[in-house]
Amino acid sequence: MSDIIAEINRAVSEAEGRAAAAAAAAEIEAVRIDYLGRNGLFPALSRRMGEIPPELRRAAGGAFNAGRTRIQAAIEAAQQRLASGGEEKDAIDLTLPGRRGAAGRIHPISRTAEECAEIFRRMGFIAVDGPEIEDIYHNFDALNTPMDHPSRDPQDTFYFPDGRILRSQTSPVQIRVMETHTPPVRIVAPGRVFRRDTPDATHGMNFHQIEGLYVDKNVSMADLKSVLQRFAHEMFGPDVRIRLRPHFFPFTEPSVEYDFSCVVCGGKGCNVCKNSGWIEIAGAGMVDPAVFKAVGYDPAVWSGFAFGLGIERLAMLRHRIPDLRLLYENDVRFLRQF
């Protein structure tokens, strides 16, 4: 009587093979009809069960049920396979290049300036603008620059025949804002500034700065520290350490320079930080009383801080650009990297 079991097993493997090979829904349906359909093999086998001696009927019944379940499963698997669209004969070449939309880029200088402005914007600093052709008063006099200060020299600053200059710093924007607004004032001024330097790896005839100014009651160096600290962390990540060093600028007192731990080596010392572990980032300080006097603010009531950052320097550090001139060459192979 084992031939009925053998017959069942043979039919199951045959049905499974046909279901696996089926390439269309009709072929799968044919498998179902041939084996499980009303006139198919399994109903026929079922009818023959009565002929089997009772002692063998249990084993044959088990094989019958298992076989029917397997065929059912094979049919379902085949249907799923077809529904998910597998192995279609007309599959496309997936490796052909994609059709790209045009992808432009923002220059690393603009990008860095915007990131700075955005960080300060979140701290309540609004970005303002000022002229690049500036007068001596706003660029030097009102900023407490001594009359014989070297930066006034035509050796260092570009002059026009009418005595005006190309601004050598973004600081005159401070003056223009304070002249026209009463405190509190909290601004940044990103923009281009000019120095009479022959272009080399770290100098250019012009570069970009972002100036910051915050004047209110009781503004202190502690506020300055926290603003620059937060800037450092947002710009270069939470691992960056910072330090203030006393310095000198005519328009701030006290004056400081602001260093970040080297973003390249993490402070261990490398050629970028000249093995000091620190990178000079900003000049800053408390607005000098002489500057307040020039704009008519009372230093007994108001206090404030100002800072200036070099955009190119930040961009070069962020993107590890070794030479300032690359920023002004505008080679698309460079521009497309950012």
Added chain:
Amino acid sequence: MNISRKWLSDYVALTCDDAALCHKLTMAGIEVEKVETVSVVPAGVIAAKILSREAHPNSDHLSVCQVFDGRENLQIVCGAPNCDAGQIVPLAPVGTVFSTPEGEFKIKKSKLRGVESCGMMCSAEELGISDDNSGLMILDPSVAPGTPLETLFPGDTRMELEVTPNRPDWLSVWGIARDVSCLLGTEAKLPEISVKESSEEPRPDLVTVEAPDLCHRYIGRVIRGVKVGPSPAWMVERLESVGLRSINNIVDVTNFVLMELGQPLHAFDLEKLEGQRVVARRAAAGEKITTLDGKTLDLCEDNLVIADARKPVALAGVMGGEYSGVGENTTSILLESAVFQPSNIRSTSRRLGISSDSSYRFERGVDYDMAETASIRAAQLILAVAGGRLEGKALDVTSGRPEEAVIPCRFDNIRRLIGSRVSDERIVEIFRTLHLKVDDVTPSGCTVTAPLFRRDLSREADLVEEVARIDGLDNIPEIPVCGKCCHPESEDAWMPLQKLRAAVAGLGFCECVHYSIGSAANFLTDTRFSESDLVKLDNPLSPEMAVMRPSLLGGLLGAVERNIARGSKTLALFELDRVFCADRSKFPEERNELALILTGLRHPERYSAELKESFDFYDLKGTLESLFELLNISNYRFAALEGDGRFRPGHACSIVIEGKTAGAFGELKKELTSSWRTVYPVFASQIEAGALLQAARRAAAKYKPAAQYPATARDIAFVASSGLTCGEIIEFVRRKKLPDLESVRLFDIFEDDALREKHQKSLAFTLTFRNAARTLKDDEVNASVERLRGALAAELKVELR
């Protein structure tokens, strides 16, 4: 300025190592830019053992020694009387380089009176360790042969300091020592400075100050009977430790005191001074002087000179004259210690292009009181190292001691500006350790008197810095900024520009940034401008870098040319930045412009037929249309632009925004691009950024409900004269005001040789009709289309298809 650790430790006990000292200095505002080790003994000198000594066969004072240098035995001929077998002595092997005032010399293998010698055994003087030149330096017998002498006589540490211009008092070892004492809490002390003067009054005409406005103080002192010669080793070592070279004992003393006390001094050979006197006066026009470094300078009345009875003998505060300097035969000197007006020294130094350690200090301001101390110190040292005697008292010609600044100071104000809780007591302590005089201490404040070496202190704000600096900037807490948003009436000036940048970059263009200074020739490629429109610099770096750009075009053309030369022929570039124009009828002096450049392949990264498509006029036009759409600007139009020298005739439009011409675009004229190695035409656009941003800001999109009823479309095709533009046809259709016409869209344009011959082209348009309230009936649409077809044939003379 350079300083050395050993020199510094002459005045203040250094209780920390070099690294800690450098850190403290830097954090106190004296930035240490470089640290290097200065060796005392020449590199390569080692200890060696004399194994034997024999008399030289051909000399009665030389001896021939066998010496063990730790590795091998060498034969060395030696002239020292004290050399003997068994001694451990310094040996300079072959190749050792010695630096002397006369120059460098190198130890070579040589023969001395016929006997070979492989090196030199040295005296303490030869090594610069002491003045002892009586014979070989005998080292401790326990020193192993081969030991480098540097380890026995360790070198010094030289620190290069960046001194800010407000602190001339830091331009001396003593000045640094004063601050170091404050930082380390140890005492700073000068050596005893005194000299025994005779009571004899000086000759009153020894010093005359004719320009007291430029020369505030002049102390002249005569020393006779000096013997010019080499300086003692200790002084040479100190000078070399800060990078100065020894010249002779008199000049070295002046340099030593300059470095020690920060007061520049000058020594004249008194015998060479006409009338044995000096006059501090303005130079006469046409006067000349030849300085120590051999340069002859033309002087003017703004230059202060030190003259003798006849002629200038020094450029005051900057450099001495060649003729009157101290030489080896000098026996009498006039020692000058003076205070000159800083800005005059600076302008003289700058104008004549000549600077020195003296001018560097004078132009920052020297200490009035120190001039006297330094004069005494120098006299004391000259008598010690060059002999001689003082002739009478010093003659001190002065216009009076300046007043010291008296600064009232409120403790609360200091805390307010620093933002820390530094105590009253600490504030007073800081002032006192800085050698400031503190009086009238009350619970609310005190009065500080700044000594003359601290002329930078005149206001309370200056004292705030001292407290912040010495108490430590690290001790200031960080207080997060909060409070009301300031400046409410103004808009963020940067954000709109940045949004415009992002929009243009989003359309596939790469931003360029060029210098805004360049050459007229380059900038005048933008033919809107002529020479008189250019804003010209008075002091350009070069003729190629002499004018402000009136246009971004020149810079971008340069970038395109460079990129093409480097093989990048497909370029979509833009620049958004400031341009300048002298003619204010054209535009205000400065304004922002946007410029775009487009050339090359439309789809360089694609394949098959698409690869061959190159950009044309309509790509740039479409870019601009997309840009306006992104910016929500609808009130604009493009008008045919004739006679613009930038563009190929018939291939350019002006851009009119809100009724005003705001820019142009088109294909660049061939002559602008013909030299470039590219086959592709180049398209460019220029738009005034302000017009774009203003229009963009005004236009906020208004909601329109999406159509509820279906549209009905009809195509219409015809052959028209080739002169008839698409725009004219669409305008014609619009003017017919067909009911419910929603849009007219060109979907085909075709020309073949047959049509071209007849100056014709074939056009096909889709007309879309839609009513907002109902579905349109075919009949009514057909009637409209028929009416239009009739009008097109009759009025535009087209052949309907």
